[in-house]
Amino acid sequence: MKRIATAVAAVMLLSACGGDPLQGGNNNPAPTDTIVVGSANFPESTVLAEIYAQALAAKGVKVSKRLNIGNRELYFKGVQDGSIDLIPEYSGVLLKHVNKEAQEVSSDEVYAALKKALPQGLTVLDKSSAEDKDAVVVTKQIAAQYSLKSIDDLVPYCKDLVFGGPAEFQNRPDGLPGLKAKYSCEFKQFKSLDVGGPLTVAGLKDNTVQAADLFTTDAAIKANEFVVLEDPKNVFAAQNVLPLVNEKKASQQVRDTLNAISKKLDTKTLLDLNQKLSSPDKPEPEKVAKEWLASAGI
Structure with a gap:
């Protein structure tokens, strides 16, 4: 409980101070030789970002991390201005973010529409079967x-x-x-x-x-x-985990590495990762990511 209280206090302090990691002149483009990996401000996104970052680093790609940035409305600005190169995303909500009129709900339809709707310079790589709605x-x-x-x-x-x-x-x-x-x-x-x-x-x-x-x-x-509660009218469309990446940084090595991760990720994996993150010892996402990569042989 102490850790939760501390985390909540930190968020409140950040808000009170007007803290915004993508404002105040801190949105400079990422170095050309580095992939900046970001995450949203919840544990699952953070551990997925760690998985991406660690896997790329193991392949010799130079990476840096900007984790727990905030919500999509905030971090997407960083992806667009080039200060963030890579972030784990969810297909359905990302599609709605870039096209509020999108009506697609099935996994394949959402993925196809998303690839067409993304702003120039951004792309998504292979979607995983892992879903979190x-x-x-x-x-x-x-x-x-x-x-x-x-x-x-x-x-x-x-x-x-x-x-x-x-x-x-x-x-x-x-x-x-x-x-x-x-x-x-x-x-x-x-x-x-x-x-x-x-x-x-x-x-x-x-x-x-x-x-x-x-x-x-x-x-x-x-x-x-x-x-x-079941959602028979599909307010919440398919939400497959996939990497959103700056096209300029998406080399073949980067694509192959991240696609290999997506191939291994399924919904059970997400449940297991979240279960570990919420266990009594509260392991750091970095550790949980490292253990999963080893178990997945990546």
Whole structure:
């Protein structure tokens, strides 16, 4: 708990100080001989970035890291201005970020549309079979109280319930706007919490929020017997893990190395990685990544 409290305090301090790792003159283009690997501000993204960085370094590629940058709205600016060269991404939400009108939902359709929609100079390499979607999650008690199995079941009660999640979920097309458009679900209130972190989990457990946005590979779901509501109208499209990379830095060696990782990654791997990251000893993502690379023979 001490580590969680410290992490939350650090985030609050950063926000209070106006901290923004891609602002204030710190967005210079990456050196031409180096691949700068970034990550979003949640553990799964960080460990995937470590996997990419360590695998490339083992092949003799010069790398540096800028981890825990923040949300997509923030780090994508760095990818576009060239201060970040490589970052682990999720196909469906990335497609919606670059094309808010995208309607594709299946894995292959999303991937094909994404490759066409990316800004010039950026590309995605092979997608893995590993998927981690946003999901509407409730406690076992709330699911039983309202007989909930799907978001459709939730609709009659949305107006009476408080929803929790990261601030950006309020405005993303596959967030609250998508729930309103596809299900006519409008919640009584939205509480801005964190990206599938301790604040969101705590909010569900203490009933501060009755539904929340969590990632489907979050170890907290199983640990707390949370219920992931089915999404029959596909607010949340396919979300295959894949590398987003600066095309200028995507040499054949870089492509081969990252594609080999994608070939080995599956959803069970993501669950296992998250389980290790959330274990009582709280290992560093760097260590978890190193162990996985060794076990995968990469």
